[in-house]
Amino acid sequence: MKYPPLAPRQDSDETDSASSSCDSDTSQTPPEPQRKRALLDEEDESGDVFGTEQVDIGLMETRQSIAEARALQDEGLAEFRHAEHYDPRVDEVQGINDIRLRILRVIGTLANFKERRHPEVQRSYYVELLKKDISEAYGYSLDVVELLIGVFGPIELHSFVTACEKPRPLTIRVNTLKLKRRELAQILIARGVNLDPIGDWCKEGLQIFSSQVPIGATPEYLRGCYMIQDAASFLPPLALRPQPGERVLDMSAAPGGKTTHLGGLMQNSGVLVANDLNKERIPALQANLARMGITCAIVTNFDARELTKTMGGFDRILLDAPCTGLGVVSKDASIKANRSFKDVQQLSNLQKELLLAAIDLLSKTQKAPRLVCYSTCSVSIAENEAVINHALRHRNVEVVDLPFGFGKPGITRFMTASYHPSISKARRFYPHIHNTHGFFICLLRLRV
Numbered sequence: 001m002k003y004p005p006l007a008p009r010q011d012s013d014e015t016d017s018a019s020s021s022c023d024s025d026t027s028q029t030p031p032e033p034q035r036k037r038a039l040l041d042e043e044d045e046s047g048d049v050f051g052t053e054q055v056d057i058g059l060m061e062t063r064q065s066i067a068e069a070r071a072l073q074d075e076g077l078a079e080f081r082h083a084e085h086y087d088p089r090v091d092e093v094q095g096i097n098d099i100r101l102r103i104l105r106v107i108g109t110l111a112n113f114k115e116r117r118h119p120e121v122q123r124s125y126y127v128e129l130l131k132k133d134i135s136e137a138y139g140y141s142l143d144v145v146e147l148l149i150g151v152f153g154p155i156e157l158h159s160f161v162t163a164c165e166k167p168r169p170l171t172i173r174v175n176t177l178k179l180k181r182r183e184l185a186q187i188l189i190a191r192g193v194n195l196d197p198i199g200d201w202c203k204e205g206l207q208i209f210s211s212q213v214p215i216g217a218t219p220e221y222l223r224g225c226y227m228i229q230d231a232a233s234f235l236p237p238l239a240l241r242p243q244p245g246e247r248v249l250d251m252s253a254a255p256g257g258k259t260t261h262l263g264g265l266m267q268n269s270g271v272l273v274a275n276d277l278n279k280e281r282i283p284a285l286q287a288n289l290a291r292m293g294i295t296c297a298i299v300t301n302f303d304a305r306e307l308t309k310t311m312g313g314f315d316r317i318l319l320d321a322p323c324t325g326l327g328v329v330s331k332d333a334s335i336k337a338n339r340s341f342k343d344v345q346q347l348s349n350l351q352k353e354l355l356l357a358a359i360d361l362l363s364k365t366q367k368a369p370r371l372v373c374y375s376t377c378s379v380s381i382a383e384n385e386a387v388i389n390h391a392l393r394h395r396n397v398e399v400v401d402l403p404f405g406f407g408k409p410g411i412t413r414f415m416t417a418s419y420h421p422s423i424s425k426a427r428r429f430y431p432h433i434h435n436t437h438g439f440f441i442c443l444l445r446l447r448v
Helices: 033-039 063-080 096-111 123-138 142-163 181-190 231-240 257-265 279-291 304-309 334-338 341-360 385-394 421-425
Strands: 170-174 193-199 202-211 226-228 246-250 270-275 297-300 316-320 371-376 397-400 427-429 439-446
Touching: 096 123, 096 142, 123 142, 142 334, 142 341, 181 193, 181 202, 202 231, 226 257, 231 257, 231 316, 231 371, 231 427, 231 439, 246 257, 257 270, 257 279, 257 316, 279 297, 304 341, 316 341, 341 371, 341 385, 371 385, 385 397, 385 421, 385 439, 397 421, 421 439
Parallel strands: 246 270, 246 316, 270 297, 316 371
Antiparallel strands: 170 202, 170 226, 193 202, 371 439, 397 439, 427 439
């Protein structure tokens, strides 16, 4: 049985890895490469370099990201900030720019509805007009707009949509099986790469600001010294924390970004089963495992829902589930135009089946960690909190705290639905707040 269409794994190392340049984040002013070379001689207590020069590119709610979003909105609202009784029915709209201006006017009205609404226009009219205008101005299907407005509300929706129009920062994960982060940084700086470590939460990440060489075609890349990944995709392996000697399963492993991270954390000791349903993606998975030097992995090609028939007893399991990809619109613009309510429901049903199968594959022994990390690159509640809630109702599991203290809490109330309060321990990441792709992560433990 084939899964419904899904978004590409956001940790994908297939994404134009031989690109001749990387997008520079002009909103930040990084130190010059010459300064970085000097910093390489200054190691902090953790044995890493850079010290106070570290830059949290977004997984912390950066003041800079929030300020940029507010500045964009303020700029558009400036000319009518003090206007009252805005009536959108009389606007003359002749093109995309006019539509985007009207979006800002509607947002300004909704932000202070009592003072700015026209007495003859209901709130529902403003909201419906906003949904229609965002669909037309930014190329979203009406179904997707409806889904997003349910998550963010009408005002924050605009911040999310505009953030998705920009590429996310280029980040790489250092393969610590082969070298240390400071060693790779030295090499890349010498090649003309302007970079910074991501931050204290991850000792393996580097952000690339600019480069004189193709980041996906350096000798170090080809030797498996690093993987090109979005920063949010570092989180599931870090949350799962596999240990050397354990039995670990990646249920949907291709193309291998998170899988190779798991193998590195295991120090190539133990058994790592890397499974993927799609036979066409297996060669990419195998190639990345070989390039990154992961020798503890066994590659399988099964429907993950059927794995309970052939294996089990895993200490830790990663389920980076097939999803609609509503969090990676900046990487694949076709998602916003083509996704529908039907896609979300089909994938939600599949995700529930996969998560229950993952729980059933865990070891039942008292000493085993018995952990499942569930993640998606979607922001829809049906694919995230609703899936976790389903598992809590049908299996003897509990949500446990993640080992990092940032991200937005999981949503426990949505329209008429209420989810288990412990789901607030899950974490959400957004492009307009954290400067990453949209992402969801939750850690479950099997009770025995």
